[in-house]
Amino acid sequence: MKGRMSTELGNIVIDTDAIAQYAGNEATECFGIVGMAAVSVKDGLVKLLGGDSLARGINVTFNANKLIIDLHVIVAYGVSIQAVAENLVDAVKYKLEKYTGFEVEKINIYVEGVRVID
Numbered sequence: 001m002k003g004r005m006s007t008e009l010g011n012i013v014i015d016t017d018a019i020a021q022y023a024g025n026e027a028t029e030c031f032g033i034v035g036m037a038a039v040s041v042k043d044g045l046v047k048l049l050g051g052d053s054l055a056r057g058i059n060v061t062f063n064a065n066k067l068i069i070d071l072h073v074i075v076a077y078g079v080s081i082q083a084v085a086e087n088l089v090d091a092v093k094y095k096l097e098k099y100t101g102f103e104v105e106k107i108n109i110y111v112e113g114v115r116v117i118d
Contacts, residue, residue, distance in 0.1 A: 005065065005101060014100055014102075016062075017055055019060045019069075019096065019100060020055035020060045021055045022095070022096065022099055023058050023060070023069055023071065023092050024036050024055055024057065024058050026091060026092050026095045026096075027058075027071055027073060027091075027092055029091070030084070030087055030088045030091050030092075031079075031084065031087060032075055032076050032079040032080075032083070032084035032088075033073055033074070033076070033084065034073075034074040034076050034117060035057075035074050036057030036058065036071070036073060036074070037057050037073060037112035038072070057071065057072040058070065058071055058072070062102075063105055065102060066102065066104070066105035067103070067104045067105060068107075069092065069096070069104065069106070069107045069108070070108045070110065071088065071107065071108070072110045073088070073109060073111060074111075074112055074113040074115050075111055075113075075114055076114070076116075076117045077114050077116045081111055085109045085111070088109060089107045089109065092104075093107055
């Protein structure tokens, strides 16, 4: 599914993969986030995603031209998960609304693991 908006100069169409990649880049910049996670449904394993595959840990959907974002993250050991999640929501919401022009309706955070930062 793609986000669509009309302007006086024409239509703008943004692919959800582009939004997911941008959200993943912003999320990994937040304090306390080790990275994005991919969960294998088959065996339940959590995998830390690299830079090229950040979008796999993110699900983007549209509800009446409003974004709903699901972020699957791995947080750093010893930080407040609640504080990290609140910071993550604020940062990603602000950047996505500025970047896409779409309103963010909801951001769901799924903490898939905790890792010690080297």
